[in-house]
Amino acid sequence: MTDAVGGGGTAEDPVIEIRDLHKSFGPHSILRGVDLTIPRGEVTVIIGRSGEGKSVLLKHIIGLLHPDRGEVLVDGVSMTHAGPRGRRALLRRFGMLFQNGALFDSMTVFDNVAFPVRESGRGAPRGDALRQLVRDKLALVGLSGVEDKTPAELSGGQRKRVALARAVALEPEIILYDEPTTGLDPVRTHAVDEMILETAKTLNVTSVVITHDMQAVFEIADHVAMLFDGKVLLRVSPEELREHPSDVVQSFIHGRPLADASAGQLT
């Protein structure tokens, strides 16, 4: 694990700033004023109960959803108010690993990993260079010889790996992980966590990970943010989280039901 910087007062270099984000779907208000900064080059893990809006938050960061209020800044540039061209430029800097991989099932593994490269426009590598690039990316996630298979022929863990290879194909600066270990057995879960750390280190990227898995939090996080009641309840280091006095935090870490449901305050 990289040395954890305290979430609070240390001077940091934010790459993503989320400001006062609000989002409702019909009568359900999901995000109610999320403020969060994501420091450059480190792993930030976002935790929270199911339905708390973690995926919704992630989709706002990458501009798949538009907030009712507030905005997301990437190095000071608004993702929320970017025009098509500006958005395209911002998206270049991102890679995203979707919950179940979201591989294109009409394509082979090779075409999936090559897809973002081919779509990146003129000057993109072709032919042998592209083949080598795909092989390298697959090697990075520990796969080889699967290029001609279709996603349906892969196991769940392999699919996640291919999806990660696709996410890093254009060497993004920021990678978002939407529940990367959900549905995997403990051994694979550990392997995926390792893979996230490895990717963060070798490619020197900023990582934002959403997870339910507390094990992962203590294994990979530099910072932990907890969503509760549509807001960021706290942002601390994993060590601080473990020792945190709040009932909400302790009940979440230890998987105990919260005694008093209204206890949203930090006490």
Add this chain to the structure above:
Amino acid sequence: MIDGLLLPFRWLGATILGFLNGLGGMTSLAWRAGLAAFAPPWRLRLMIRQMDFVGVGSFVIIAITGFFTGAVFTLQSNLAFRLFGAEGLTGATVALSLTRELSPVLTGLMVTGRVGSAMAAEIGTMRVTEQIDALEVMAVNPVQYLVTPRLLAAATMLPLLTMTYTAVGMVGSWLVGVKYLGIDQSTFWSRVFSYVDPDDIWNGLIKAACFGVILSVVGCYLGFQTRGGAEGVGRATTRAVVIASVSILISDYFITSLLEYGLLAK
């Protein structure tokens, strides 16, 4: 009490709003997909794949249904014409009905069943498995990538399939009329050629292209709107077939009246 009385109005309002909302969404999707056809990147390979799926893939069922439509229509109209000794007109009647009405409409319905449903299912699956989000994240316009090729393929292939339908239908008609019912061969064909205008053929083909636009836009739109996993995909598929079929039959009336009677004529 008051709530109970308001219920039918609420239902009516919701239905009308839902209808207008869907119509607006589809129109906007068709517009965006059409515009995207004129902007790079050109997705030629995707379009050819769709043309193959829509056109080549539907060829056999279109030929079979066309053949039997021509054959049975010949049997029926021959019965009627025999009453006043005008069997010679059978071929021309069948040819006119096919070119103007039956071929485009039945081709539209057959292709809706085969292709419109597949479009809704495929795009719907991509929606619920986040593949469409993945496209967007990779800075690819999903409308241009998924809808434009399907729209163009359907709009170009439907007229070709309609021609096939008519041609094979006339073979069926000839076999039944001339070979089986004994209508004189030269009368059969001379009547066909003297009664069928190029305009009749054109009108049928224009209709077919419109039906291609309708079935692809409805299929793609419902695919994009899909929510709720496998069940949602199933629902989207069924609705795509129902809505596209009904829209084809309704729009058929209006396109015909527009083509035959002009915009304002009575």
